[in-house]
Amino acid sequence: MSILIVDDSNDDRLLLKHYLNVAGYKDVLLADSAESAFKILRLGDPSGPNIIVDLILMDIVMPETDGIKACQAIRKNVYFEDIPIIMVSVLDDIKNLQKSFAAGAVDYITKPVNKIEMVTRVRSMLRLKYEIDRRKAREKELIEMTQHLETVNEMLEHLSYFDALTGIPNRRYFEKFIDAEWKRAIRNERPISLIFLDIDNFKDINDKYGHPTGDKCLKKIAKAINKSLRRPGDFLARYGGEEFIVVLSDTVIEGAKNVAENVSAKVAEVEIIMKNTDAKIAVTISAGVSTTIPERNSSYQALINTADQALYKAKKGGKNRVFSDE
């Protein structure tokens, strides 16, 4: 913490420095002119000062640059916008008082200086600056925390919509998506289709090869299904443990069935090779397809049910197949 005294009168500089020293402020810098002060503060240097000045006591009447101009120049500098400047001068012109405050000075002490008055004002100004600096630091902390929270919230939101294992949308996201698509289909009177698919004998895979292998299967299958869905509007989500669901907007039953056959073929190509035994696990899916042009005030649940029933029939019918009632 240091205080800068700017005064062309040597006697005044010494006197003020003395008062400050006696009051406990040991770190006092002296400048005999505005230019000298600018040098000490490194005003012209874009990288700013290399010292910390907490308060400036500025004389007004000085040759060349006067205190008021000096005050303005210092306050304009980005590094010193908040530095308290107390003008110290003989009050022989009330205009100087006005000009001082207009220039950004925070207080005015008249010469001849009264020791107690000066020390009291310096003390309270430093206290104020200290409080302001503390608040600013806290503010900065809060802003950083807020930004961090925003980032974390975004991450959480993302996590809450995506399945952790496969990385594809989860059931929650599916519900949100189909709700919007359903309403749009109602508005535009367009068909909307669903493919409900299920990995055949997945329970057996888990039992025989263990859950880590089961998880590996799920990931590969999800990837394969995703790859086989070419159209940008098609939406894939993990509906349950081994169930997936695809939403096809603006798609009639023939189109949906085609897509389902493609998906099925792609999944069949997936080979999961067991490292230790060289055994290959073949995977197939069963799929149920449904379609409708939704009516006003209807719910998408009915369409899911239809797809679900079709899936059931696909399973019953021997698995590894696509079935649709329509």
Added chain:
Amino acid sequence: MNNEKIIIDADPDLSELIPGFLQHRQDDIRLISEYLEKGDFESLRILGHNMKGAGSGYGFDEISEIGALLEQAAKEKDHTEIRKQAVALEDYLLRVVVVFK
């Protein structure tokens, strides 16, 4: 001009600074003469102004008064008044006695 001593009770806190201050005032007498010869009223004004501000601070009210009159005289470029104040200062410095309580 009388030769009575002027006793000033000074702030013991300032005991180290007062001798220097008085010495500077002594130097000022010479400077006033130089500035006046050169016609440098601006420097005279600032000198007077600073004296006005510092005097009482060190305990010398009279020096503040002289400074004020000197400053005003310099503003008005009044040679006579300036010389008068220089003499007053010299006289004061000769008579002043500083006592530290």
